[in-house]
Structure formats: structure tokens, C-alpha cells
Amino acid sequence: MVVFAGQGDARRSMALLWHTSRSEEGRPGPKPGLSVDVIVDTAIAVADSEGMAALSMRAVGERLGRTAMALYTYVPSKSELVDLMYDRALAELPTSYELGAGWRAAVTSWAEEAWAFYLRHPWVLQVSQARPVLGPNEYVMLETALRILRETGLTAGVLRRLVGVLFHFVRAAAQTVTESRQAPGATGMSDEEWWYARSALLEEVAPDFAERFPTLTWLDSEGAYQSEDESVPYLEQEAKETFAAGLAVLLDGIEAAVNRAGVRALP
Amino acid sequence: MVVFAGQGDARRSMALLWHTSRSEEGRPGPKPGLSVDVIVDTAIAVADSEGMAALSMRAVGERLGRTAMALYTYVPSKSELVDLMYDRALAELPTSYELGAGWRAAVTSWAEEAWAFYLRHPWVLQVSQARPVLGPNEYVMLETALRILRETGLTAGVLRRLVGVLFHFVRAAAQTVTESRQAPGATGMSDEEWWYARSALLEEVAPDFAERFPTLTWLDSEGAYQSEDESVPYLEQEAKETFAAGLAVLLDGIEAAVNRAGVRALP
DNA sequence: TAAAGTTAGTTTATGCCGTAAGGAGTGGCA
DNA sequence: TGCCACTCCTTACGGCATAAACTAACTTTA
Numbered sequence: 094m095v096v097f098a099g100q101g102d103a104r105r106s107m108a109l110l111w112h113t114s115r116s117e118e119g120r121p122g123p124k125p126g127l128s129v130d131v132i133v134d135t136a137i138a139v140a141d142s143e144g145m146a147a148l149s150m151r152a153v154g155e156r157l158g159r160t161a162m163a164l165y166t167y168v169p170s171k172s173e174l175v176d177l178m179y180d181r182a183l184a185e186l187p188t189s190y191e192l193g194a195g196w197r198a199a200v201t202s203w204a205e206e207a208w209a210f211y212l213r214h215p216w217v218l219q220v221s222q223a224r225p226v227l228g229p230n231e232y233v234m235l236e237t238a239l240r241i242l243r244e245t246g247l248t249a250g251v252l253r254r255l256v257g258v259l260f261h262f263v264r265a266a267a268q269t270v271t272e273s274r275q276a277p278g279a280t281g282m283s284d285e286e287w288w289y290a291r292s293a294l295l296e297e298v299a300p301d302f303a304e305r306f307p308t309l310t311w312l313d314s315e316g317a318y319q320s321e322d323e324s325v326p327y328l329e330q331e332a333k334e335t336f337a338a339g340l341a342v343l344l345d346g347i348e349a350a351v352n353r354a355g356v357r358a359l360p
Numbered sequence: 361m362v363v364f365a366g367q368g369d370a371r372r373s374m375a376l377l378w379h380t381s382r383s384e385e386g387r388p389g390p391k392p393g394l395s396v397d398v399i400v401d402t403a404i405a406v407a408d409s410e411g412m413a414a415l416s417m418r419a420v421g422e423r424l425g426r427t428a429m430a431l432y433t434y435v436p437s438k439s440e441l442v443d444l445m446y447d448r449a450l451a452e453l454p455t456s457y458e459l460g461a462g463w464r465a466a467v468t469s470w471a472e473e474a475w476a477f478y479l480r481h482p483w484v485l486q487v488s489q490a491r492p493v494l495g496p497n498e499y500v501m502l503e504t505a506l507r508i509l510r511e512t513g514l515t516a517g518v519l520r521r522l523v524g525v526l527f528h529f530v531r532a533a534a535q536t537v538t539e540s541r542q543a544p545g546a547t548g549m550s551d552e553e554w555w556y557a558r559s560a561l562l563e564e565v566a567p568d569f570a571e572r573f574p575t576l577t578w579l580d581s582e583g584a585y586q587s588e589d590e591s592v593p594y595l596e597q598e599a600k601e602t603f604a605a606g607l608a609v610l611l612d613g614i615e616a617a618v619n620r621a622g623v624r625a626l627p
Numbered sequence: 628t629a630a631a632g633t634t635a636g637t638t639t640a641t642g643c644c645g646t647a648a649g650g651a652g653t654g655g656c657a
Numbered sequence: 658t659g660c661c662a663c664t665c666c667t668t669a670c671g672g673c674a675t676a677a678a679c680t681a682a683c684t685t686t687a
Contacts, residue, residue: 104561111565122663123653149644162646163665171645227558229566232573239575249582251605258606261532262525269528291494294371298378299496306499308506315516338518339525346613388684389634416673429675430636438674 106173110180110228127157129167133177137214140178145216148175179220180228186210188237196244197344200259203241204340207263215271218264245351255347262343266336270329373440377447377495394424396434400444404481407445412483415442446487447495453477455504463511464611470508471530471607478534485535512618522614529610533603537596 108114109129136153143152150161150171157163168174187206190199211218225231238256247255295302303310375381376396403420410419417428417438424430435441454473457466478485492498505523514522562569570577 103557104564107558107561107565113565120663121653121655121661123665125664127664150646151644160666161644162667165646166664227562232576236573236576239579243575243578249579253579254602254605255609257536257599257602258529258533258609261536261602261606262529265528265532266524269524290370291374294374295494297371298374298380306503308510309499309503311510312506312516312520332524335521335524335528338521339528342522342525342613342617343609344613345616346609346611349612349616350609386684387634388632388682390636390682392635394635417675418673427637428673429638432675433635 102169105169106176107227109168109173109177110226125166127159127163127167129177131157132164132167133174133181136174137178137182140216141214145219148216150174175220176226176228179217179226180230182210182214182217183228183230183234186230186234186237188233190237190241192241192244196241197348199241199244200344200347201340203238204259204263208267208336211264211267212270215267218268218271245347247347247350247354251350258343262339263336266332266339269335270332369436372436373443374494376435376440376444377493392433394426394430394434396444398424399431399434400441400448403441404445404449407483408481412486415483417441442487443493443495446484446493447497449477449481449484450495450497450501453497453501453504455500457504457508459508459511463508464615466508466511467526467611467614468607470505471526474530475534475603478531479537482534482538485531485538512614514614514617514621518617525610529606530603533599533606536602537599 132153135156136148139152139156140148150164153174154161154164164174168177187203190202192199220226235256238259239252242252242255242259245252299305399420402423403415406419406423407415417431420441421428421431431441435444454470457469459466487493502523505526506519509519509522509526512519566572
């Protein structure tokens with residue numbers, strides 16, 4: 094059940110995100126033993142190590158030697174906490190890139206950095222995307238990407254779309270890795286074992302596979318599904334290559350747009 | 361908590377997905393009042409109308425006049441049920457496209473069809489992607505896309521990646537719409553109202569926005585965030601344009617690859 | 628025809644979850 | 658000193674997936 098903050102709560106959550114809380118000095122009552130910061134950090138630690146599914150108020154409280162309810166003094170609800178985690182995590186992304194080697198190289202670095210970030214914090218991908226969080230670091234990320242892309246000289250309208258596409262692409266590509274990671278891991282099977290067991294079952298259950306899926310069968314026969322590097326888990330390798338190839342295609346597309354614009358701008 | 365089926369269960373779930381269950385004729389015990397099919401259909405109906413968050417075994421059972429536990433006779437677990445829902449829903453996608461007008465037109469139709477499908481069944485986007493489900497209709501979808509892309513004449517290795525990129529792209533683009541849809545809706549606010557309230561708060565909380573985010577501010581001043589069609593909710597319009605623009609960029613990139621390959625193939 | 632065995636569906640219970648409500652103790656300020 | 662804002666706790670509620678044990682329906686075997 095997704096719960097959205099009401100009007101009055103919106104002000105509070107923005108204040109939390111942008112760290113513009115009141116002075117907090119000389120207030121009555123016991124000194125706070127916790128803080129929003131340590132709670133957010135602890136929650137991130139839980140999500141990093143146990144996964145988003147294991148992130149509960151109880152779990153976070155426990156790591157801090159408190160009950161779940163103690164957290165509600167600092168954070169209005171779990172979904173607010175997740176928003177705070179999201180924005181805090183984004184802070185670790187680089188905020189500037191070398192533009193000397195051209196926008197293409199810079200976009201590539203940016204995308205790879207974002208990709209690595211998502212693999213480090215898989216739970217970030219499970220934070221709902223629309224309903225933008227509007228935290229400072231989300232804006233920083235956007236600003237960083239835009240600064241690079243502006244080098245293409247494309248118009249503002251086009252740039253706006255390109256940023257969206259790039260974000261989508263990196264997120265989606267990373268998502269397939271992080272999800273595939275936990276799947277075989279849970280049963281103690283390697284990717285290869287899992288895949289082998291499944292394809293055996295596939296033959297059992299669909300003996301007419303080749304006739305039903307001729308193009309897929311052709312692709313397979315061409316060796317397209319053979320991994321080159323056996324040392325890396327199959328699915329992860331697969332996803333990484335899809336990421337690199339896809340990024341190249343996207344950049345080619347952007348380049349085409351740049352060239353068109355450039356031609357039009359000539360005498 | 362994501363739970364993955366063990367070895368023995370894998371066979372059962374594949375049998376359920378591919379409809380290769382035993383004859384079921386003349387068995388002892390009371391006649392089954394339900395079936396896997398009606399359960400899956402009902403679950404899809406629940407997810408379509410109430411959203412994935414409201415999909416519980418109780419909710420499905422209730423619609424069928426049964427308890428939650430009754431479903432466990434037909435379906436091993438909730439996650440299996442979700443897999444079945446996913447594969448069944450995919451069945452409504454078209455399975456062939458006119459190739460006469462070239463691959464570019466066909467890919468565009470395919471992507472738009474997939475896009476519309478995701479908007480019809482937003483919950484599909486919340487089904488975990490990696491750990492491929494390996495249901496028949498997932499293969500059909502893959503086969504369909506590959507058949508179109510094969511027209512480009514690109515090699516099998518390249519095609520494999522392109523399919524992945526396209527799937528990623530469409531999914532991610534659709535995801536932002538479906539998520540943005542429910543966000544303001546829950547509080548009875550329109551997109552515009554929500555956005556207006558939030559940007560007022562933004563100024564309050566970050567008065568130095570223009571200095572901190574110059575490129576974003578530039579983009580905004582260029583009018584890039586002005587929606588052309590006021591009749592459609594802002595965020596949705598936004599996402600749709602990003603989708604169309606992104607697809608065009610992707611296709612341009614593919615075209616570039618095709619041209620390169622074609623040039624190389626000349627005498 | 629009666630007993631045995633299998634199956635559909637129920638009830639009950641366990642252990643999670645987010646969080647509402649209310650109470651106990653803390654410590655700055657009047 | 659007393660007030661009161663404040664932190665943190667205990668308790669409780671209603672939800673979830675699903676394990677376990679049971680009842681009742683039905684087919685097969687003796």
C-alpha cells in the first residue's frame with residue numbers, strides 16, 4: 094500500500110530532505126539519543142546488507158538499540174524514511190565530469206558511474222520513481238547530467254527528453270542485474286546451475302520449442318547466448334554487455350541528432 | 361522477502377506456466393470448485409483495479425467466495441501466482457507486425473503496443489524482471505521482437521543486445537507514467553496542483569536554487585518544462601513525449617549500426 | 628456395500644509488518 | 658517549584674503469507 098503525504102506533511106518532508114530544520118538548541122525534554130542522520134544511515138546499512146524487503150522499522154530500531162516506535166520521533170513514516178535514504182544515497186555520485194574529451198566520453202563515464210552506484214545500492218531501484226522525491230541530491234544528479242549533455246549544443250526541449258531516456262536506460266539495465274543476483278543466490282545455486290536446471294525443464298515442458306520459437310532458436314544456434322568470459326556469473330555478464338551495447342546505441346542516436354542539428358545550422 | 365522456488369517446485373511451476381498438468385480426470389475427492397485459470401484471472405482483475413499493493417491472497421479468495429487458504433490447493437504460493445498472472449497478461453500482446461514498411465515502422469508499432477500494454481496493466485511493471493519467469497508468453501514476446509529486428513540484417517550478437525535495450529527502455533518509460541498516476545490521485549490533487557504546491561515549498565526550502573542548479577534553471581527558463589497540451593495531466597504528457605523522443609533516438613542509433621554494417625558489407 | 632484413501636476447502640495459529648494510543652521519565656524555563 | 662515539551666517505551670490493532678490440523682466429499686478397492 095503506497096501512502097502519500099498530505100499537504101501539511103509535505104512541508105515537513107521537504108524540510109527533512111533539505112536539512113532546514115529549526116535550531117534545536119535549548120529545548121526542553123531529554124536530549125535526543127538519535128538523529129535523523131543516524132537513522133537514515135542505519136536504514137541504508139540494513140537495505141544494503143539485507144535488502145529492501147528486510148527493511149522494517151523494527152529492524153532499523155534494533156540496530157540502534159531502540160524499538161521501532163522510537164524512530165517515529167524523528168521520521169514521520171516509513172515511506173518518508175525511504176525518501177530520505179534515497180536522497181542521501183545519491184550524494185555519493187560524482188558531481189562533475191571532465192568535458193575535455195567531448196560529451197560522449199563524459200556521458201559514458203556518467204552512465205557507468207550511475208550503473209555502479211545502482212549495483213552498490215540495489216534497493217535504490219526499488220524506490221518508486223515517479224512522484225519525484227525532490228530532494229537536493231536528486232537535483233544535483235539531474236544538474237550533473239544536464240551539464241554534460243548541454244555540450245551537445247542541442248536545444249533545451251531535446252535535452253530534457255534525453256536526460257529522461259538516459260536515466261531510464263541506466264536504471265532499467267541495472268535493475269536486471271540486481272534482481273538476477275539474488276535469485277539464484279537464495280537457493281545456493283550458481284547462475285549456470287540454475288540456468289541448466291531450468292532449460293532441462295523447458296525441454297520437458299515444451300518439446301516443440303524450436304518450431305514455436307524459430308527466431309529464438311536461430312539466435313541460440315548462432316551462439317549469441319554464449320558468454321565470452323566464464324569467470325563472471327552468466328546473467329550478470331549478460332546484463333553488463335547489454336548495458337554497454339545499449340549505451341553505445343543511445344549515444345549513436347544522440348550523435349545523429351547532433352549531426353542533423355549541425356547540418357541545419359550550416360549556411 | 362523474495363522467496364525462490366527450490367528444485368522440486370521448479371518442475372511444478374513450469375508445468376503450471378506451460379499448462380502441462382496431468383489429465384485430472386476421474387480423481388478421488390470432491391470436484392474442484394475453482395481452477396488455476398479463474399484464480400489467475402481474478403488476481404489480474406484485482407491487480408488491474410486495486411493495484412498490486414492490494415493484491416493479497418485474501419482479496420483474491422474473497423472475490424471467489426473462498427478463504428485465502430483455498431487458493432493454496434491450486435497455486436503453491438503468492439509469488440507463483442504473480443508469475444502466472446504475468447505470463448497470462450502477456451498473452452494479449454500482438455504477435456506479429458507488418459514488415460512491409462520496414463523494420464523501423466514495425467519496431468515503433470511494437471514499442472507503442474508494449475507501452476500501451478504496460479499502461480493497461482501497471483502492476484506488470486512491478487513483477488520482478490530478472491530471474492526470468494520463463495513462461496510461454498514471455499518467449500512469444502521475445503520471439504516477436506526478434507523477428508522484427510532480424511530485418512535489420514544485424515548479427516545475432518548485436519540483436520540479442522538490442523532486444524534487451526528495447527525492453528528496458530519501454531518498461532522504464534512506462535514505469536514513470538504508471539507511478540506518477542497514482543501519486544497525486546491518492547490525495548485528490550491534480551498534477552498541476554501537486555506540482556504548484558511542491559515548487560512553492562521548494563523556494564521556501566532552497567531559496568538559492570538558481571545558483572545551486574544553474575543548468576536546470578536555464579532549462580526551465582528556455583520553457584522546456586512547459587507542456588504543450590494542457591488537457592492531459594502534466595506528468596503523463598511529459599512521460600509520453602520522453603518515450604517518443606527516446607524511442608526515436610534509439611532507432612537512430614540502430615540505424616547507425618545498420619549503416620555501418622551495410623558500408624562494411626559493400627565490395 | 629463397506630472400508631480405505633485422496634482431495635477441496637475450512638478453521639486456527641504463528642510470526643511478521645506499519646503505526647495509533649497512551650504512559651513514564653527527562654530536563655530546560657517560568 | 659511546577660510546568661510542559663520532549664524522547665522513548667509498552668501495548669494493541671488490523672493487516673499480511675502461510676503452516677498445520679481438521680472436515681467433508683468423492684473414487685477406488687475389498
